Amino acid sequence: MASKALSLTLYNLALPLGLVLMLPGAIRKMRRRNGRWQDLAQRFGFFPQETQAAINALPQRERFWVHAVSVGEVGVAKKLITRLLKTNADLGIVLSTTTPTGHALAAELAAQHAGRVVAIYSPIDLPGVGRLMLERIQPTQLVLVEAEVWPNLTTSASRLGIPISLVNARLSPRSERRYRRFSWFIGPIFRMLKQVLVQEAADVARWQGFGVDAERVHLTGSIKYDPEGAVVPAIKIEELHAVRALAGIAEAQPTLLAASTHAGEEIELARVFLRLREQVSNLALLIVPRHVERRAEISADLQSIGISPALRSAPNSRVDAGAPVFLIDTTGELAAWQHLATLVVVGKSFLAEGGQNPAEAALAQKPVLFGPHMENFTPLVNLLLKHGGAQQVADFTELEAACRVLLKDEAKARRMAQAGHDALTIHEGATLRSVERLLQGGEVS
CATH class of the missing domain: 3.40.50.11720 (3-Deoxy-D-manno-octulosonic-acid transferase, N-terminal domain)
Structure with a gap:
């Protein structure tokens, strides 16, 4: 030794x-x-x-x-x-x-x-x-x-x-x-x-x-x-409601939030979002990348499939009503944005290894979905899955199907959200x- x-x-x-x-x-x-x-x-x-x-x-x-x-x-x-x-x-x-x-x-x-x-x-x-x-x-x-x-x-x-x-x-x-x-x-x-x-x-x-x-x-x-200490101040949530409304997304609109995404995931999640809108016509998408300095790269990827995202950093930026996508290119707000979501998809879990932390979404009492690569959070993932507080999918095709079910079945979405929140009481x-x-x-x- x-x-x-x-x-x-x-x-x-x-x-x-x-x-x-x-x-x-x-x-x-x-x-x-x-x-x-x-x-x-x-x-x-x-x-x-x-x-x-x-x-x-x-x-x-x-x-x-x-x-x-x-x-x-x-x-x-x-x-x-x-x-x-x-x-x-x-x-x-x-x-x-x-x-x-x-x-x-x-x-x-x-x-x-x-x-x-x-x-x-x-x-x-x-x-x-x-x-x-x-x-x-x-x-x-x-x-x-x-x-x-x-x-x-x-x-x-x-x-x-x-x-x-x-x-x-x-x-x-x-x-x-x-x-x-x-x-x-x-x-x-x-x-x-x-x-x-x-x-x-x-x-x-x-x-x-x-x-x-x-x-x-x-x-x-x-x-x-x-x-x-995980409670997000109500004033911060209200502030983001106003920001989202100014960008053209109404408070009542169902919203898919992609949290801490990594390279390549944004465009694939946007494709899932476009297909989901065929059945949930007023669905909006919020993208919160792990590294905000990738904003230009992400915007270019989205524009290549016909999406012109609004930018959080641009006060007068508004979403396209035909494909309302809001790119959150600021730091330190993810926890609060998750309170405004209908469903949360965890990034770095599809095209990279390790995953990102799903706890904030669970604490916000939101249904949480993630891909196959959550290696850095194995105990937490096992805890959430055991209690029915999250859903793990194999790829973007399965993600689309799972999101479609949860968007249509609000009662099931509420049960998953509550189960995820309750599971974390062990900590x-x-x-x-x-x-x-x-x-x-x-x-x-």
Whole structure:
């Protein structure tokens, strides 16, 4: 079995080559997602003067550094942080993110909790960078969200005696198989975690299999699927009703929502939508792509089959009455848009592997459908299917048939929606349980 020192040495030998190979793609993504070159300095531990001043002004007795990558993880962090701040009035939090879209949401949260939350960009995991950021932030605990166990940052925190907690820990069967091949390398890094708070009972054995002591692995449930904090403000829903009406889609119109779609799915779902309109003539389609920077590509695909979509980002844009399609090319609104849907189809489940999170649609009490590829959400999918709270289809042909049935049988659609919502009660309280563990400071109980 490899030692921590050997694992770290091998990682740091491979890291420069990996960064060089990833750099062109990272720059393209940064440009597409409106990243700024000046933010890059933060990735090396150098903060603007005002950011460092805001960090220094945070409460010092207890100060958590919470790291989340992008929009999905920030959603988990937001629920966690909101409960942490309510529970402990003397706590300050630094929230780091990797992507510009994630950082935008983190900045919104920081603005809501000025003086207690500061948003920054996460460090590049080069030797010394994580330690520099730890020294600048001075956290009493490092909290990693879902899967972000970075070797250099983790090692630096461990050497400085800072407890490291992994919350809402995610380890799918596919990830476990991949990690198993490198367990000799990964195990020593995982064993530096003070505590691992897992989503599912099956995850306990998986983490113990990597050498994490049993008393450090705790079943808390999924923060993401916890109904707490999942309520979308009524004022936001009303705002989107007005936006949709201005675009030419009436409140009473049945609406198919395609959530977090990936390349190639939009045009296929649009074809399904056009065929469904032959029997449900007033049906409308909302498309919420996973990456909004693809708006031009998606619009071109839709126009190739005769659809001219309205754009959420264009205030005066209106849908074509003959094929009302609204492209939601803004970020951070998916949860609210799902409340306006009649049916929700989960993206990345037809033409790519992994799937996207169906929990928000279920919590919004909407019937949920997804394709064959939901590997990243296997426990949740199994839970929803077991309770009749979702429907999985093999391809777009089956999707069309399933949508047709649910659009015509409103009673069946309501039963599925309610069943999906009720199934998630198994995760109720996950946020509070996670907060209680974190406030114990990772102490073994």
